[in-house]
Amino acid sequence: xxxxxxxxxxxxxxxxxxxxxxxxxxxxxxxxxxxxxxxxxxxxxxxxxxxxxxxxxxxxxxxxxxxxxxxxxxxxxxxxxxxxxxxxxxxxxxxxxxxxxxxxxxxxxxxxxxxxxxxxxxxxxxxxxxxxxxxxxxxxxxxxxxxxxxxxxxxxxxxxxxxxxxxxxxxxxxxxxxxxxxxxxxxxxx
Numbered sequence: 001x002x003x004x005x006x007x008x009x010x011x012x013x014x015x016x017x018x019x020x021x022x023x024x025x026x027x028x029x030x031x032x033x034x035x036x037x038x039x040x041x042x043x044x045x046x047x048x049x050x051x052x053x054x055x056x057x058x059x060x061x062x063x064x065x066x067x068x069x070x071x072x073x074x075x076x077x078x079x080x081x082x083x084x085x086x087x088x089x090x091x092x093x094x095x096x097x098x099x100x101x102x103x104x105x106x107x108x109x110x111x112x113x114x115x116x117x118x119x120x121x122x123x124x125x126x127x128x129x130x131x132x133x134x135x136x137x138x139x140x141x142x143x144x145x146x147x148x149x150x151x152x153x154x155x156x157x158x159x160x161x162x163x164x165x166x167x168x169x170x171x172x173x174x175x176x177x178x179x180x181x182x183x184x185x186x187x188x189x190x
Contacts, residue, residue: 036179126138
């Protein structure tokens, strides 16, 4: 899974760097931390998630953009675990394409709506050492469809922009998995 994410990031950077000079003024990269609040049955078992995302964006028109987002999130398990068992770790790597529509022309602040579609690569692992029973570890992974409606605002800060957004992360898994998230990023033109 890590190799796939690395390959996607490298491919995105190669495409961005190899683009013609006239298109570079329409391109940007945004990086920032994320916080996610699990909902429903996912929230019954896991606490707040933390991580970060990186976005590559191309502006097709002054009002419409599209791009690719890659991230990494980790969630902690709620409640106690039996003696000799480490708390399970749950992590996810979203890889999504997005479309963004700005509700107003460039100015001091620009509000936007965004929709993302892609994949949610998740894994959970647990280690144990129980006297008389032995030690070991177990892990499982899954690849699921991910859909994300979001709204946000970009605020100019010199040549950069501060990007603040909130979103609903829906993951199409058996039993359902979703979270409500927020992100504060810095958007750099390239």
